[in-house]
Amino acid sequence: MIKKGFLNTVEKKYAFGYVIVGLFVIIFLLTAVLGNIYVSYQYSNATMELIAVNNLEKAVVRINNSVNLTYLYFYESSVEEYFANRETVEKYLKETNLQINKKFLRETADANKTIETYMLKSDLLMRKLQEYLNNNESNYYDYGELESQYKELQEVYSYINLSFQNVYSAKLTVISDLELHLSFLQKAIFAFQLFMLILTMLCCTIYLYKVIQGVSSSIAMMMKGVKSIEEDVFQARPIQIGSNDEFDDFANAFNRMIKIIQSQMRKIEENADIKEQLVSAEMENLRIYSDLQKNHFDFLQSRVNSHFLFNTLNMISSLARIENADKSAELMEITASFLRYNLDNITKTVTLEKEVKNLKEYVAIQVYRYEGRYSYSFDIAEETLKFSMPCMILQPLVENSIQHGIGMKVKDGWVCIKTYEAGRRIFLEVSDNGVGMTEEQIRHICEEMSDDFYRISSSNHIGIRNIYHRLQLFYHYDVLFEMKNINPGFKIVISLPKEG
Amino acid sequence: MIKKQVWLLIIPIAMAGLSLAYFCFNNTETREVYPVTRVTVILPHDDDGYWSEIANGIQEEEAKIGEEYNIDISIIIPQLNYNIAQMTDILKQQIAAQVDAVVIQGNENPEFRLALQGAYDQGMKIICVDTDIKDFSEHLYIGTDNYEAGKMMGEKLIDLTRRAVKVGIISGEPGYLNLEQRLEGVRDAVKDYPEIEIMDVQYDNYDGLTFMNLYQKLHETADILVCLEGTGGQTLSQIYDERRSEYEYILGFDVNIGIKNQVIDGVVKQDTYQMGRQVVEEIAEYIKTGKYSSDNIFTDIQWVTFENYDEVIK
Numbered sequence: 001m002i003k004k005g006f007l008n009t010v011e012k013k014y015a016f017g018y019v020i021v022g023l024f025v026i027i028f029l030l031t032a033v034l035g036n037i038y039v040s041y042q043y044s045n046a047t048m049e050l051i052a053v054n055n056l057e058k059a060v061v062r063i064n065n066s067v068n069l070t071y072l073y074f075y076e077s078s079v080e081e082y083f084a085n086r087e088t089v090e091k092y093l094k095e096t097n098l099q100i101n102k103k104f105l106r107e108t109a110d111a112n113k114t115i116e117t118y119m120l121k122s123d124l125l126m127r128k129l130q131e132y133l134n135n136n137e138s139n140y141y142d143y144g145e146l147e148s149q150y151k152e153l154q155e156v157y158s159y160i161n162l163s164f165q166n167v168y169s170a171k172l173t174v175i176s177d178l179e180l181h182l183s184f185l186q187k188a189i190f191a192f193q194l195f196m197l198i199l200t201m202l203c204c205t206i207y208l209y210k211v212i213q214g215v216s217s218s219i220a221m222m223m224k225g226v227k228s229i230e231e232d233v234f235q236a237r238p239i240q241i242g243s244n245d246e247f248d249d250f251a252n253a254f255n256r257m258i259k260i261i262q263s264q265m266r267k268i269e270e271n272a273d274i275k276e277q278l279v280s281a282e283m284e285n286l287r288i289y290s291d292l293q294k295n296h297f298d299f300l301q302s303r304v305n306s307h308f309l310f311n312t313l314n315m316i317s318s319l320a321r322i323e324n325a326d327k328s329a330e331l332m333e334i335t336a337s338f339l340r341y342n343l344d345n346i347t348k349t350v351t352l353e354k355e356v357k358n359l360k361e362y363v364a365i366q367v368y369r370y371e372g373r374y375s376y377s378f379d380i381a382e383e384t385l386k387f388s389m390p391c392m393i394l395q396p397l398v399e400n401s402i403q404h405g406i407g408m409k410v411k412d413g414w415v416c417i418k419t420y421e422a423g424r425r426i427f428l429e430v431s432d433n434g435v436g437m438t439e440e441q442i443r444h445i446c447e448e449m450s451d452d453f454y455r456i457s458s459s460n461h462i463g464i465r466n467i468y469h470r471l472q473l474f475y476h477y478d479v480l481f482e483m484k485n486i487n488p489g490f491k492i493v494i495s496l497p498k499e500g
Numbered sequence: 501m502i503k504k505q506v507w508l509l510i511i512p513i514a515m516a517g518l519s520l521a522y523f524c525f526n527n528t529e530t531r532e533v534y535p536v537t538r539v540t541v542i543l544p545h546d547d548d549g550y551w552s553e554i555a556n557g558i559q560e561e562e563a564k565i566g567e568e569y570n571i572d573i574s575i576i577i578p579q580l581n582y583n584i585a586q587m588t589d590i591l592k593q594q595i596a597a598q599v600d601a602v603v604i605q606g607n608e609n610p611e612f613r614l615a616l617q618g619a620y621d622q623g624m625k626i627i628c629v630d631t632d633i634k635d636f637s638e639h640l641y642i643g644t645d646n647y648e649a650g651k652m653m654g655e656k657l658i659d660l661t662r663r664a665v666k667v668g669i670i671s672g673e674p675g676y677l678n679l680e681q682r683l684e685g686v687r688d689a690v691k692d693y694p695e696i697e698i699m700d701v702q703y704d705n706y707d708g709l710t711f712m713n714l715y716q717k718l719h720e721t722a723d724i725l726v727c728l729e730g731t732g733g734q735t736l737s738q739i740y741d742e743r744r745s746e747y748e749y750i751l752g753f754d755v756n757i758g759i760k761n762q763v764i765d766g767v768v769k770q771d772t773y774q775m776g777r778q779v780v781e782e783i784a785e786y787i788k789t790g791k792y793s794s795d796n797i798f799t800d801i802q803w804v805t806f807e808n809y810d811e812v813i814k
Contacts, residue, residue, distance in 0.1 A: 113597045114598075
């Protein structure tokens with residue numbers, strides 16, 4: 001399942017918490033760094049401005065010294081110094097004018113203008129003095145005018161000094177204000193940092209509390225789900241977490257698990273019913289087996305008799321041969337062979353071929369017995385000869401036809417035994433032209449055959465029922481058993497699976 | 501859910517950051533279209549109520565419109581009250597500093613006038629406040645119509661007396677046009693009342709001690725004392741706290757305390773605050789239009805007595 005959003009795992013949620021802390025730390029540090037840079041920049045600016053003003057003042061002092069030396073002592077070198085220093089003054093004037101352009105300060109503007117006035121006047125004076133010095137042979141010169149200009153210049157110079165005092169005073173006031181401003185700024189930065197610190201702690205605490213609460217809540221919901229399963233699997237309800245992380249995956253898996261368990265439990269319950277049915281069937285089998293054991297016991301008893309009879313018959317047969325009674329000897333031999341088959345194969349699986357051979361011996365005995373009053377026909381399909389089946393299936397049916405069917409007739413009775421293959425099944429048919437059965441008798445036999453808990457009854461058709469149940473067990477209840485009257489006679493058709 | 505939480509974090513952080521940035525950079529000054537106009541106001545006296553009110557008017561109006569018109573005003577006061585030599589020196593400093601305009605109280609001192617003429621010749625604008633200057637080149641006067649003020653004083657004098665009285669007059673200093681105009685106004689007001697005799701004008705040189713000497717000396721002959729400027733009234737208000745009997749009436753200019761305790765009977769109150777404001781307004785007008793709204797800007801005057809004191813001062 002694709003979860004929406006970025007914070008879709010517990011790990012990412014925790015990591016996001018650390019990202020928040022990191023972000024706050026970066027802001028914290030940035031504030032400190034930027035604040036310091038700003039404060040340093042401001043102090044540096046203020047200092048540079050003061051230095052520029054001081055440089056200007058020193059330069060003005062130097063040119064005034066040059067003026068004084070030229071005017072008072074006629075130093076020719078001072079004239080050159082004056083013009084050299086003048087350039088320095090102009091340079092510093094530009095610097096201070098740049099300050100004014102950046103941030104207007106009246107005192108600096110006044111000082112600069114006063115210096116400009118001074119320089120205009122000093123240039124005029126110095127040119128005249130230069131002219132005088134260059135023409136010292138001249139007898140006439142207006143000294144009064146020079147004196148007046150010099151006095152005027154010195155008056156302006158005194159104003160320059162006052163201006164510089166004002167500038168320094170103003171600059172110091174500005175620096176004082178700056179100091180206050182920066183002090184306030186530093187306090188504000190500190191307050192901001194403190195605020196950020198508190199905000200960081202608060203945000204992280206709230207955020208991590210939410211994350212932890214979400215995890216705890218998810219675990220609690222899962223525990224609730226687990227408990228509900230413990231209490232009653234069928235009453236367990238799906239858990240809905242909605243945390244948009246692995247817990248959602250877990251909840252989905254858990255919910256699927258609940259569904260699977262509930263489905264499995266339902267199947268188990270259904271299987272329990274089947275098991276119960278199986279137990280019942282097993283019980284029935286045991287009962288049938290018990291019956292079989294009993295039958296087997298009866299059979300063993302009869303077997304003892306049969307062996308005795310078999311030995312006796314062999315002895316009689318030998319005597320009959322000695323006394324030239326060949327028919328009797330043959331009959332004895334057939335009877336002995338029939339009995340041997342019964343004794344050897346009663347609990348075994350035999351081929352249809354063997355079963356038919358045995359049946360023919362039985363029929364031969366019956367021919368001797370009834371001296372040709374009845375006829376027997378075999379219609380055995382070749383492909384059915386190798387078919388495996390329980391022993392003694394066909395003989396009781398033929399015996400039944402003789403006893404209850406054609407036995408009632410004096411002559412012309414017949415019994416037909418037929419086997420054939422159709423589809424995936426083998427069909428065994430025994431039909432006769434005897435008296436048949438009433439519908440009531442057929443129904444009664446069918447009821448007895450379908451009764452799982454059949455009991456030994458006084459019925460005359462124990463053989464048929466016994467055959468039916470043996471076949472049912474052998475072929476896992478895949479046996480079709482049909483009985484019907486034919487006109488004249490009676491017919492039993494047994495359908496068995498080819499691959500039993 | 502998570503997204504909402506993220507926004508709740510980002511918004512306060514961003515706001516805090518912006519606030520800090522604003523705090524750091526809000527002191528950046530921006531100059532308007534107009535170039536800087538440097539104005540120097542030379543006030544003669546650092547008093548408490550008259551020139552200080554003019555200074556207040558100037559500063560408050562500068563705070564209001566100074567930035568818009570880029571006007572920078574510097575107020576300078578000499579160390580000594582009304583010292584013309586110091587004021588002249590200050591004026592010369594301003595000429596050397598090539599300021600754009602000077603605001604002065606006019607006086608007729610030749611040296612002062614010479615320096616002022618130098619300023620004018622250099623292209624500086626001249627504005628006279630409170631007191632005009634006689635026959636000077638193009639300039640602006642802002643202040644009381646002093647002749648009308650003197651006339652108001654004379655009329656009130658007539659109203660108070662209506663009998664034969666001698667009126668002693670103490671003025672500030674000779675050579676101040678405003679005082680001369682006030683005196684002329686007083687004289688013109690009473691000229692039709694011969695029973696009111698105006699005695700010779702005395703000058704206290706804006707000095708309280710000199711005024712008190714004159715006060716003591718004049719009361720022997722004068723019935724009524726008229727002070728043509730504020731020094732007299734201020735001095736009396738500070739020395740006495742109740743009415744005195746030396747004079748029948750004492751009238752003056754620009755004093756408040758003396759009226760309240762009835763040491764002074766009536767004063768002509770000039771609107772000095774208005775004068776200060778008008779100075780800045782007219783400079784702004786000149787910057788804007790290249791001319792003043794008029795050559796003479798007369799400010800308001802009021803007659804204040806004990807009876808209407810609260811109403812007028814309010």
